[in-house]
Amino acid sequence: MFWYIFCLFLAVSFAQKEQAKPNILLLFPDQWRFDWGGSFFGIPVRTPNFERIAQSGTLFHQAVVASPLCAPSRGCLAAGKEYDFAGVPSNFANDYPVNQTTFYTLLRDKAGYHVMVCGKDDLTKKSGPGINGTYNANALGFSDYLRSSGKMDVVNSAEPHEPYGVFLQSVKSNSTPGETLWDVHKKEEKTDCQWRSYCCNNSSPLPDFAYIDNFISDNGLKLLERKPAGKPWFLQVNIAGPHPPFIITKDMHDSVLGRHYPLAVDHTTLTPAQQMVAREDYAAEIENIDTWFGKYLTFLEKSGEMNNTLVCVSSDHGEMLGDHDDWGKTQPWGGSMRVPLACMGKALGVQSGAQVSEPVTTMDMAGTFLDYAGVETADGMTTKSFRMILEGKSKQNRPYVWSGINNWRAAIQWVNETTIYKLICCNGTCPGQPKHTVDERDDDNSHAGDCPAFPPALRPSYCLPSKHKNAPKKTTILLYNTVGDPFDQHNLADKMPSIVKEMVKLLPAGKCDYKP
Numbered sequence: 193m194f195w196y197i198f199c200l201f202l203a204v205s206f207a208q209k210e211q212a213k214p215n216i217l218l219l220f221p222d223q224w225r226f227d228w229g230g231s232f233f234g235i236p237v238r239t240p241n242f243e244r245i246a247q248s249g250t251l252f253h254q255a256v257v258a259s260p261l262c263a264p265s266r267g268c269l270a271a272g273k274e275y276d277f278a279g280v281p282s283n284f285a286n287d288y289p290v291n292q293t294t295f296y297t298l299l300r301d302k303a304g305y306h307v308m309v310c311g312k313d314d315l316t317k318k319s320g321p322g323i324n325g326t327y328n329a330n331a332l333g334f335s336d337y338l339r340s341s342g343k344m345d346v347v348n349s350a351e352p353h354e355p356y357g358v359f360l361q362s363v364k365s366n367s368t369p370g371e372t373l374w375d376v377h378k379k380e381e382k383t384d385c386q387w388r389s390y391c392c393n394n395s396s397p398l399p400d401f402a403y404i405d406n407f408i409s410d411n412g413l414k415l416l417e418r419k420p421a422g423k424p425w426f427l428q429v430n431i432a433g434p435h436p437p438f439i440i441t442k443d444m445h446d447s448v449l450g451r452h453y454p455l456a457v458d459h460t461t462l463t464p465a466q467q468m469v470a471r472e473d474y475a476a477e478i479e480n481i482d483t484w485f486g487k488y489l490t491f492l493e494k495s496g497e498m499n500n501t502l503v504c505v506s507s508d509h510g511e512m513l514g515d516h517d518d519w520g521k522t523q524p525w526g527g528s529m530r531v532p533l534a535c536m537g538k539a540l541g542v543q544s545g546a547q548v549s550e551p552v553t554t555m556d557m558a559g560t561f562l563d564y565a566g567v568e569t570a571d572g573m574t575t576k577s578f579r580m581i582l583e584g585k586s587k588q589n590r591p592y593v594w595s596g597i598n599n600w601r602a603a604i605q606w607v608n609e610t611t612i613y614k615l616i617c618c619n620g621t622c623p624g625q626p627k628h629t630v631d632e633r634d635d636d637n638s639h640a641g642d643c644p645a646f647p648p649a650l651r652p653s654y655c656l657p658s659k660h661k662n663a664p665k666k667t668t669i670l671l672y673n674t675v676g677d678p679f680d681q682h683n684l685a686d687k688m689p690s691i692v693k694e695m696v697k698l699l700p701a702g703k704c705d706y707k708p
Contacts, residue, residue, distance in 0.1 A: 213303065213304075213305070213424040213564075213565055213566065214424065214500050214501060214502050214537065214540050214564050214565075215424055215425050215426070215427075215497055215500055215501040215502070216299075216305075216425075216426045216427070216501070216502045216504075216561050216564065216565070217426075217427050217429075217488060217492070217501055217502070217503045217504070218426075218427070218428040218429065218504050218505075218506075218557065218561075219429050219431070219484075219485055219488065219503070219504070219505045219506075220428055220429060220430050220431065220505075220506060220507065220508065221431040221433060221434060221478075221481050221507050222262065222312065222342060222430070222431065222432055222433065222434070222435040222507065222508055223262075223433075223434055223435040223436070223507065223508070223509060223510065223511045223521065224434055224478065224481075224507035224510065224511070224531060224532060225507075225510030225511045225512075225513060225527050225528075225530065225531065226253075226255065226510060226526070226527075226530035226531050226532055227527075227678070228474065228475070228478055228532075229242055229246075229531075229532030229534075230242050230243040230246060230532070231243065232246070232251070232253075234454075235453060235454060236451045236452070236453065236475075237453075237475045237478050237479060238479050238482070239478060239479065239482040239485075240482065240486070241482045241483070241485035241486040241489060242482050242485055242505055242532065242534065244486075244489070245485070245489075245503055245505055245534050245535075245536045246534035246536075247544070247545055248536045248538065248544055248545075249503070249534055249535050249536025249537065249538070249542045249543070249544060249546070249582070250534065250535055250536075250542055250543050250546040250547075250548060250581065250582050251533075251534045251546070251547045251548065252533040252534065252548045252552050253547060253548065253549050254530070254548075254549060254550065254551040254552065254604070254606075254612060254674065255506065255530060255531050255532065255533035255551075255552055255553075255554055256529055256530055256531075256551055256552070256553050256554070256593050256595050256604055257507075257508065257509045257510075257529055257530075257531055257553070257554050257555075257595060258274055258275050258278070258553055258554065258555040258594065258595060258596075259275040259278075259509075259595060259596060259597045260509035260510065260521040260522055260523065260524075260528045260529045260595065260597060261282065261283060261509060261521055261522050261597055262283055262312075262314045262317065262342065262435075262508055262509070263280050263282065263283045263284075263288075263314045263315070263317040264278070264280045264281065264282065264283075264597060265508040265509050265554070266280075266313060266314045266315060266430075266508050267279065267280030267288050267314075267315065268280070268555045269295075269508075269554065269555055269557060269558055270288060270294040270295065270296065270313075270315055270332070270558070271288075271292055271293075271294065271295075271558075271573070272294075272295050272555065272558040272559060272562075272569055272570070272573035272574065272575030273555070273572065273573060273574050273575070274555065274574060274594050274700070275594070275595070275596050275597060276596070276700050276703065277572075277574070278292075279292055281597075282597075283314075283317055283318075284317060284318045285318070286318055287315065287316045287317065287318050287319050287328065288315040288316065288328070288332065290328055290331040290332065292572075293570040293572075293573075294332055294333045295333075295558040295559075295561060295562055295569075295573075295575070296309070296332060296333030296334060296426070297332070297333030298333070298562055298565075298567050298569075298570060299333070299426050299561065299562070299565055299567065300333050300334075300335055301333070302567045303424070303562075303565040303566060303567045304423065304424065305335075305423070305424050305425060305426050305565060306335045306336065306419050306420055306423050306424070306425040306426070307333055307334050307335045307336075307425075307426045308334065308335060308336045308337060308412075308415040308416075308419065308425065308426065308427040308428070309329075309334050309337045309338075309339060309427070309428045309430065310337065310338040310339065310340075310408055310411040310412040310415055310427075310428075310429055310430065311338075311339065311340055311408035311409075311411070311412070311429060311430030311431055311432060312339075312340060312341055312342040312345075312408070312430045312432050313332075313339060313428070313430050314342065314430075314508075315328070315332055316328050316332075317345070320341060320345065320353060320354055321339040321340060321341060321354050321355070322354065323352075323353060323354065323355070323358065324355065325337055325338060325339035325340060325354065325355045326339075336415055336418070336419070337415075338355065338411035338412075338414065338415060339354075339355065340354050340355045340356040340404075340407070340408060340411075340432075341354045341356065341357075342432050342435060343404060343432050343433075343435055343436070343437060344437070346377075346404070347377065347378060352374060356404060356407055356408075357374060357377075359402075359407060360372065360373040360374040360376075360377050360402060361373070361374035363402060366399075367397060373398060373399075373402050376397050376398060377398060380396060380397065380398075380439060390436055390437075390438055390470040390473075390513075390514075390519055391438075391462075391466055391469050391470055392437060392438045392439045392440070392469070392473055395439075395440060395441060395442040395444075395445045396439045396440060396441050396442075398441065399441075400441050400443055403440075403441050403444075403480075404432045404433070405431050405432055405433045405477070405480060405481055405484070406480070406484075408429070408430065408431050408432060409429060409431060409481075409484035409487070412427060412429040412488070413487065413488070413491060415427060416491055416495075424565070426561065429484075429488070431481055431484070433477040433478075433480070433481055434474050434477035434478050434481065434511070435511075436511075436519075436520075438470060438473035438474060438477065439473075440473055440476045440477060440480075444476040444477070444479075444480050445472070445473070445476060447476060447479065448472045448473075448475045448476045448479065449472065451472075451475070452468075453468065453471035453472070453475065455467050455468075455471075455514075456513060456514030456515050456517075457515045457516070457679040457681065458515060458516045458517070458626060458679070458681060459514045459515065459516070459517055460517055461514075461517050462514065467514055470513065470514065471513070474511070474513065485505065488503075489503070499538075499539035500539065500540070501537065502535060502536075502537040502540055502542070502561075502564055503535065503536050503537060504533070504534070504535040504536075504557060504560075505532065505533070505534050505535075506531055506532060506533040506534075506554050506557065507531040507532060507554075508531075508554075509521045509528060509529065509531065510526075510527050510528050510529060510530055510531055511527060511528070512525065512527045512528050512624070513527055515527045515679055516624050516626045516679075516680075518623075518624045522597055522598065522623060523622075523623045523624040524595070524596075524600050524602050524616045524618070524622060524623070524624075524670075524680075525624055525626070525679070525680045526674065526678045526679050526680055527679065529595045529602070530678075531554060533552065533554060535560075535582055537582075540564070541582070541583045542582045542583060543582065543583065543584045546582075546584060548581060548587070549606070549609065549612075549675075550581075550587050550588045550606045550612075551590075551592070551593045551604045551605070551606055551612060552578055552581070552588075552589065552590075552593065553590070553593040553594070553595075555575055556575050556576050556577065556578050556589060556590075558573070558575040559573070559575035559576045559577040559578075560577045560578050560579050560582070562575075562577070563577035563579045564579060576589045576590060577589065588606065591605065592604060592605040592606075592698050594699070594700065596700070596703070598623070599618055599619045599620050599623075600616055600617065600618040600619070600622055600623070601616075601617055601699045601700055601703045601704060602614055602615065602616045602617070602699075603615050603695055603698040603699050604674070605695060605698065609675075610675055610676070611673055611675060612673065612674045612675050613671060613672070613673060613674075613691060613695060614671070614672045614673075614674050614680075615669070615670070615671050615685075615691075615692065615695035615696065615698070615699075616668075616669070616670040616671075616672075617667065617668070617669055617696065617699055617703070617704035617705075617706055618667065618668040618669075618670075619667055619703075619704065619705050620666065620667075620668070621666075621668055622668050622670065626680055626681065626683075667704065667705045667706045667707075669685050669692055669696070669706050670683050670685055671683060671684045671685040671688060671691060671692055671695070672684060689708065692708070693708050696708070
């Protein structure tokens, strides 16, 4: 009897110790730019649940992604490494290398977490998640999952090849006899609205429950409902929006009419009316996503898990949204590389109402989650925890942060409350076309295969033919103060050569050909 009671005591003590580790919820939309996160920047996009998380926790005003493209950014997070070392150079070059440890695996195998993921994690973007979402799922570190592809990847074949398409094919259309929602969605892909991915005047014919962001978000709640009891858990909700195409349901469309959104910075190609269509649709996607944030918070409250859960919200990259006449991402400009980031967890020591001006990289969410789980990073990981910032014990976890892809790298360094320098080095010309530079279209078209068939006025710079094929390569150096110049309109490089000289030294070795 003594040994029975003793063993029972040990089992209960172990279970209590495991549950003492905080749960972790990461809400992770796709292509959400920094200034469209709440009312903090004066844009009338209504995100009460994101604002609740930010006001109940810590809001980062200078969150930078390690690389502003879907698969590379998500690969950097998973690997806990900067872009040049994470092994995912572009969207479709290769899947995430499974021989490289992920922070998900460390949470599952070292900390005993039940690790869940839903939606477009993009860690198998080249191959896809598989018809059932199972491809490489265990090797990536997931315990349970309801994975699916992003918007454009769903319809890149004649028949469904991943779970969202399979779901659509299983539901009959109420509007067209004999058709399924897959047929409806495929027709949607052939309309002018689809290819004009940023100016969609027509609403999606899909019912609200079948809209991709609602499908993914509902799947995340299903994972929470079926998770095992008495075990710490991690869930990453990879919502497909607000990534284009900006096709939204009628209810979403009607909800954002009658507001005026700021027009794009340094924009010459679309009329204000055309821009407003894109902005209304973008706002509608974000507000619908925010509604789901609220449903997750309600789940935590009803399940009694709010006090023991660290909740973070961010995105894999931003969206140029017409700034400098450019759309999409991969550029070194603010709209592309900066994203919202907020974390809450008052009972875990996270400050309430704190706002952080110092730069932080979203890649460091990996190190932060491992820190809260009590697990060391794996060999080769360079991610650093920002837990001390969340708890008000430090202002910075790095002296500077990096971002980059293709032919450019950037270093962002905090100097003081009025000065945060961003130095950009492009080997060749820089992608995009701010008016303070000459003919800056990207020489590196390695992502041309990622391009949808945009009309000329809406094509991202990497989709356009190079204007410099016969010109010698040159190194472009640009310097900005992101505090007063968040949209990169005032290049300071010529005025501050000493700052340029010092900041070039901060860039990854061998990635900038600049010689002063």
